Amino acid sequence: MNQNDKIELKLNAKTETGKRSVVVSGARPSGDIHLGNYAGAVANWVALQDTYQCFFFIADYHALTTNYQDTSLLRQRTLNMVADYLACGIDPDKTTLFLQSSIPEHAELSLLLSMLTPVSWLERNPTYKDLLNQLTNLEIRTLGFLGYPCLMAADILIYLAEFVPVGEDQLPHLELTREIARRFNYLYGTVFPEPDALLTKSRVLPGTDGRKMSKSYDNIISFSDTPEIVRRKVMSMVTDPARIHKTDPGHPEICTVFAMHKEFNPHEVDEIESLCRAGQIGCIDCKKRCASRIAEIHTPIHEKRENLLANKSYLLDILDRGASVARPRAQEMLAIVREAMKIGFGSGALPG
Ligand code: TRP
Numbered sequence: 001m002n003q004n005d006k007i008e009l010k011l012n013a014k015t016e017t018g019k020r021s022v023v024v025s026g027a028r029p030s031g032d033i034h035l036g037n038y039a040g041a042v043a044n045w046v047a048l049q050d051t052y053q054c055f056f057f058i059a060d061y062h063a064l065t066t067n068y069q070d071t072s073l074l075r076q077r078t079l080n081m082v083a084d085y086l087a088c089g090i091d092p093d094k095t096t097l098f099l100q101s102s103i104p105e106h107a108e109l110s111l112l113l114s115m116l117t118p119v120s121w122l123e124r125n126p127t128y129k130d131l132l133n134q135l136t137n138l139e140i141r142t143l144g145f146l147g148y149p150c151l152m153a154a155d156i157l158i159y160l161a162e163f164v165p166v167g168e169d170q171l172p173h174l175e176l177t178r179e180i181a182r183r184f185n186y187l188y189g190t191v192f193p194e195p196d197a198l199l200t201k202s203r204v205l206p207g208t209d210g211r212k213m214s215k216s217y218d219n220i221i222s223f224s225d226t227p228e229i230v231r232r233k234v235m236s237m238v239t240d241p242a243r244i245h246k247t248d249p250g251h252p253e254i255c256t257v258f259a260m261h262k263e264f265n266p267h268e269v270d271e272i273e274s275l276c277r278a279g280q281i282g283c284i285d286c287k288k289r290c291a292s293r294i295a296e297i298h299t300p301i302h303e304k305r306e307n308l309l310a311n312k313s314y315l316l317d318i319l320d321r322g323a324s325v326a327r328p329r330a331q332e333m334l335a336i337v338r339e340a341m342k343i344g345f346g347s348g349a350l351p352g
Pocket residue numbers: 024025026027028059062151152155156164165166170173
């Protein structure tokens with residue numbers, strides 16, 4: 001196969017299912033989706049489905065990079081994530097939703113890319129350095145953890161993604177993806193486009209204690225919480241500590257409840273801001289309004305995900321459907337990459 005054939009195959013792969021630009025993103029099966037994820041990544045994914053050809057996957061290989069020692073929750077967490085995504089509005093008729101490990105071509109491409117990825121690129125990755133210092137209990141001085149960005153590059157490049165919706169923390173990984181693609185193209189001929197980030201809006205939703213909403217702080221409101229628990233969590237949120245009496249003027253900018261109004265209650269947020277500053281609304285009333293607005297969003301998603309979780313075979317079907325769309329594309333790309341690298345002899349061809 002010469003260079004031109006390669007490029008033609010690549011174009012075929014691209015236009016097979018329509019001409020929309022390809023978007024790829026993944027998320028580790030970390031547990032249940034919470035309101036912070038919903039306001040950030042998930043809402044973004046839902047919004048992209050109409051405009052782009054989206055490949056979204058549960059990154060279970062990636063989960064192993066830090067949690068290989070205890071995989072007991074991996075399957076349940078994966079199912080929970082699928083149920084949460086569907087309940088939040090990911091539409092399997094629009095989006096290819098699948099499980100990373102059901103397409104082992106991701107792993108093969110990662111291996112091939114690892115051959116040309118300098119260790120120094122991986123070691124200088126800031127996320128790697130941070131996590132190495134933070135997760136001292138996990139024994140993650142492993143090849144898999146160091147090579148994580150290489151696997152992520154494979155995830156992205158295998159579908160010839162043009163755009164990758166990620167949070168700011170993932171930007172160094174995306175830059176590495178671009179560098180790996182560039183190096184591959186330089187060595188073996190142009191195969192991969194360099195993908196661009198679609199930055200998820202960086203506004204961080206605070207959790208019930210006022211710190212960033214995160215599972216590791218135990219301050220989340222998740223879609224697995226019952227409506228009653230959600231109401232209690234909202235009612236116990238930290239507010240402006242200077243407000244003791246209803247008539248004390250408040251400072252909404254430092255209040256967690258206000259941050260929730262800002263994110264989820266656009267119609268009332270201005271009114272609440274002025275009532276709070278003027279000392280004309282009590283924090284309890286304000287929280288009640290917040291709780292009922294959050295319930296409007298949370299309760300239907302919670303109920304839907306509970307129903308979905310009761311039907312495991314349906315969830316597995318959705319993942320299978322996604323994999324059957326993703327797999328032929330990944331296989332075709334692998335054939336192109338193997339050809340470019342002169343690995344093997346292609347499909348049954350004799351050595352020339
Ligand atoms: N690294 C991402 C995270 O930890 C998850 C991920 C894996 C990903 N592969 C990806 C994101 C490919 C975007 C594209 O959140």
